Amino acid sequence: MRTKTKLVAWTLGSAAVVGAVGVLSALLSPAMAAGATRPLAGTFTLADGIFYAVAALTVAGAAAVAFSRNILYSALGLLASLLGAAGLYVFLSADFVAVAQVFIYIGGVLVLILFAVMLTNRIGEVNISNSTMGWASAAILCAAMLGLLLVVAFDVPWPVRVTGGAPTTAPLGHALLQQWLLPFELASLILLATLIGAIIIARKEIRAD
């Protein structure tokens, strides 16, 4: 019966998220039509709002990966984080990278991970399958690393030179097939090798079963 309760909770939660998104978009659509750069309050524009929302999604997803006790929730958190990263790419006017992120990461890698989760855990054990170790030391190290990176991010006087936001798909295609042709072909070779290698590694053991 626990699962039933959970199902209901999930449905309600999803509905709430969809509803919130709908209401928000309805509220914001006139502002969007007026131009995202117009300040909403003070110097805070709509673009800023969306950026912070996307960034929050990314970070929250990552936090779910890191802290969730249930590996399935970790996987869902990863989904959110990857989606958020794709949103960041859109913000950085890297449209093709964003689409590739969605296709490859969410369509490919994440599904793979979910499969691996399903294949390696009996669902009944899901809750204890994601136990942790060395929590404190890892937290110290990661906090130090985070602090360092944040200091670097905010204190270094980056010589910023904003570049244009034209669509990148066509230029990327040209670049990949001209300037980066060799790495491109090598990448395809690596993917082929990966494909074969993954099949061989995984198949042998299954057959042995």
Place this chain on the structure above:
Amino acid sequence: MNHATQHLGPTVVHAAGYLWLIPLFPAVGAIINSLLGTRIQRNLGKRWNHAIAIGMMTLSFLTALRAFAQMVALPGDERFLQNTLWNMLTAGQMQFDLAFALDPLSMMMVLIITFIGTLIHVFSVGYMADEPSYWRFFAYLNLFVFAMLLLVMGDNFAVMFFGWEGVGLASYLLISFWYTDIEKAQAGMKAFVVNRFGDFGFILGLFLLFWSLGGIWEPRADARSVTYVPEIGYKADPAAQNPFESTGPRAVVVDGHAVKVGPTLNFRELRDQVVIEATGVGEHLRHQKLWGVALLTLVGMLMFVGAMGKSAQLPLYVWLPDAMAGPTPVSALIHAATMVTAGVYMVARLSYIYAMSPTAMGWVATIGVLTAFFAATIGFFQYDIKKVLAYSTVSQLGIMFIGVGVGAYWAGTYHLLTHAFFKATLFLGSGSVILGCHHEQDMRKMGGLKKLMPVTAWTYLVATWAIAGFPWASGFFSKDEILWKAFTQRGMELFGVPAPWLGPAIFVIGILAATGTSFYMFRSYYMTFTGHYRGGAGHDEEHGEDPHSAHAAPHHAPAAAHAPAAAHGHDDHAAHGHAAPAAAHGVHAAPAHATHAAPAHDDHGHHGGPPHESPRSITWVLATLAFGAVAVSFLGIPLLWTGHAPILEHWLAPALPAEVTFLHFGHATEWLFQGMGVAAATIGWFFAMKLFKDGQSRVPHDLKHRFFGFWTVVYNKYYVDEAYHALVIRPSLFLAAFLSWFDQHVIDWLVNFAGWLARVFAAIDDAIDKYVVDGAVNGVGGLTREGGRVLRRIETGRIQTYLYGAAFGSLLVVLLNFLFR
């Protein structure tokens, strides 16, 4: 001699879009033979394996000839062909392309490599005919040639270094070609490890040079500074008064030519900015110091450490004699003609760097002459024909380094060329002898082969003339030029102390080494080819192992003393051997012969019987190389004889822009010194003939017994290997054992202690908990447990542990960087 002119301009580049083909062909051959070789050998026969390899080598040689033709047609100072394929990496000011370049120096090297390489491939057809994994040998050989071509043709240090490591790999693969023999596999490993030491020095020097080219300095007043814009080229930078403050690539305009300055990996850019005085780079480099030592001196010495490893100089020469475990064609190609000369090539290539530092020059020349003398003395008493040649190679490499050390860059390079020919002839001759004597390498079991193997004997003799330094054989011209230049060089320094006596001292030791060279080379000739055949019948030694390792030597000594005495009864032995071919060898060779093309090879399918002349593919190669060993002497006939600068010096001049001053002496002095060279060769030859001709004289035997202690020391190569074993290998093994012990006892104890501590803390925690119910105490207890857990995890071998190390280490590095800003 005519020195490089005072005002050098930037290199004029001529594009040659086909240069990449030269290394490509051997690479293709290596790929085909390594991927499909076993099938080709099984289905089509061995002849296709070697046809592919030799065909690729020939194509490569022809392409090199084409480049040579193009280069000859250019005016003398414009001989620079360049071919950029694509950009590999750009990071800040460092940029390197996959690019090839040929200047007269590398052109000479390419011609040597492809020509002698092709001949040695042909030789290998006969030599390796019995080899089951024939394809593997040719794949490795082609791989070696590919890497060697990259080494000499690279337009920048990156490509050169790739080749530098590639030849090391190929050398390793070929030395331990018969890897089932543990000694040979170990010889390969030894070569690889010793070379690593050298390469470490080389790459340190490289980084140091790159680093030293940065910084801020003022170009000379008549030069104008500009910045470099990739799309446009060079343009004046109006914004910055001193463009050296900008981060991008920079350039200086000298006489209307833009010269790129700053850190670079490109040889041409390096040469241009250093050689052209107006850029101020030369001054800048000369005045930099690191820990009080002139930076150029450090660069030169460190890079020479790389050369020590690759070119087998003291004290890193130990791998080369062991490398004789490889098949003889490999010894000829890699360990005599090409790879081991890479160090000489590198020093000559960077002549302008070395010429700026007298200490670096003195260092190179001193190490060179010590090696030359030291190796020559070891060569006196070796009985293994290949070991004699190996020590002779070490010695000759030392002579080359004298040349490039004292600043006679062209002479050192010329000795490289002549040595490539005569040493390849000698090695292949020894290979032919070894093949003829059924994989016997001990000279005490040879003798009298002149009648049985006339072509081999004559070519060996010609090459011996050349190496001993008799006039009109090539070694004379190169060696005497080097020693003469050493005598007239008075500007060298030893570790910063001016040492005008160093040049003459080098000359004296060098002439002694030359005498020794002549002696032991004629000794090997007389022991091998004159007198009676002392060998028995078929042997059961596989592929001629070194019969006397250092430890076994005293046991062999009585047998050696016995050999000349027993020379009379040898006819019986020969007949016996003829009648009873060793059956085991016949069996393993039989399938190979079923598919083999040349019927001339059939006669060494069985191992046994009297020595015989080698098949025609071998004798032709020997004859060609011996002819070459004489013919290249025309390239270096000295000024003294003809009134013109030697052809090769004239040819190499644009590639060796270093300015080195020598003292001037009269013609009479120079004639006198040439006479001394001939006298040295004659003395060595005379004694060798007296002592070893026909194997009749008992003097060597008596002398050996008189000075048996001394003989033992030299025969065992001064116990250098043992010293290495005691000083390097033993301590490292001991260190490993100690660490293992430390791990087992101390770390485990620490871990146990930590666990115990955790338990104690937990107990205390528990106790305190009873009285002070406080969350903070819980935290302390948890932290201790965590600490114990972390300590215990040090030796888990789990990825997370390593990640801790990596993350913590990177944090530490960055934080230290902040601290010491």
Place this chain on the structure above:
Amino acid sequence: MIPTLSHYLAVAAILFALGLFTVLTRRNAVAVLMGVELMLNAANVNLVAFNKFMVGGLAGQTFALFVIVLAAAEAAVGLAIVLSIFHTFKTIDVRAADLMRE
């Protein structure tokens, strides 16, 4: 107050730290792989952000694409290895796979 480079770098820093934390603390090999993906994503965000704000052109985006491709390859092989470990040890606890220790 359009988000500046530093904002992106901050997001990437948080992503990286969380990924590192995941890798350091999880016993489940699949979760470890997830952490690796997070760290790769952090690097990717940095690449694209630097490309946009400092360098221009397409090099950063191209490299981000290559990183994505390699991440996919890494995930495929990594998960195959995880499956293989699971079939061998009947667990995917990373501490179990230490046969090479001795």
